[in-house]
Amino acid sequence: MKILVDENMPYATELFSQFGEVVLLSGRTIQAEDLHDVNALMVRSVTQVNDELLAQANKLAFVGTATIGIDHLDLVCLQQRNIAYTNAPGCNAVSVGDYVCSALLVLAEQQLFTLADKSIAVIGVGNTGSQTVSRLTALGAQVMLCDPPRVEKEDLTGFVSLEQALQADIICLHVPLVKTGSHQTKHLLTAELLTGIGQDAILVNSGRGDVIDNQALLALKQMGHAMTLVLDVWENEPTPLLELIPYVAIATPHIAGYSLEGKARGTEMIYQAYAQFLGLQADRSISDILPVPAISRIDINQSADQTFAKKLVHLVYDVRRDDAIFRKSIMKAGGFDEMRKNYLERREFSSLRLVNESHYAVESLYQLGFAK
């Protein structure tokens, strides 16, 4: 059995070697000839799995992507070739929630605001959006929810329209890239909709870059629109619109989901799916492999407020680290992918246990994801 795996998939060799030979390649450069005699292909979002890539796939029976998004898989092509596929829904949702929380707490400190005083809208209330909602709610914010496809299917009440969501002080985008059907998201934020966003607003995109018309956003910023931008995802990755970067307050190279736990969970989920596909028992686990975090417990000696939450959040993950590396590396050829490949270890809030022997009021910190 030969299993071809993107080299940026942590713990892949440890897990997939249960089934056979594991071959590691750079996901961005996997070619059709690499798939000759390969039984299973395990990718990340940078590999376009389509007719062109699968042209020489004579034995391929399974494709796994260790990601939430599946816009890089041509599902029709996989079905036509009778190739099974799986993704890893929710694998890095906690990591994305941590990212948004870290970014908004940076901006809250810089712009002197309290999240509880802001109107916040989350657009796309699935796995990642819900993680953002629970963190912001823990920090006292009232969060508006916008998810027309869910409202249509689940008959939910209290959700707002896209137009209402775009009036919020803070707008967080968590939608997938959908190019067909009645809820398409490519350029969901058109030039016209972007223009209607408030001058004091904050716009965070950690979904997919194509959801915002990046050229229109640049034109708007060049005309002096003052909204604050947090962009983790960009149109045309790995070569984002360089002129846009100086207008972005927090800019990162598509790493919102890159906690070690999130990436490892992605690998483990497709490993388990492949074992099931083969009718075998998955006998390995990432919990046996993940390293102990550098700081794993802290004694709590005060009740929680936003300032205290910020200290703890940024102790575990301060997004400014990734923003600084992004600005330094993005001008270099291949810089975007290089930053992702050499991403510094980052742990989730849950890696830090808060010991509260004096029973201070810190329930909100546990709601943020810190461990008890």
Ligand SMILES: NC(=O)c1ccc[n+]([C@@H]2O[C@H](COP(=O)([O-])OP(=O)(O)OC[C@H]3O[C@@H](n4cnc5c(N)ncnc54)[C@H](O)[C@@H]3O)[C@@H](O)[C@H]2O)c1
């Ligand atoms: N930046 C990163 O590192 C990172 C990490 C994980 C996921 N993502 C991206 O985020 C996307 C969302 O992830 P998820 O786990 O929350 O997915 P999900 O499928 O759990 O949730 C997506 C939600 O968006 C909603 N939605 C779809 N179209 C919409 C529209 N037009 N308007 C409003 N809502 C809409 C869906 O109904 C669904 O509830 C993924 O598809 C992926 O592209 C990025």
Ligand SMILES: O=C(O)[C@H](O)[C@H](O)COP(=O)(O)O
């Ligand atoms: O869809 C996802 O899960 C995320 O966008 C994921 O973090 C992307 O990471 P990549 O596969 O590009 O390494």
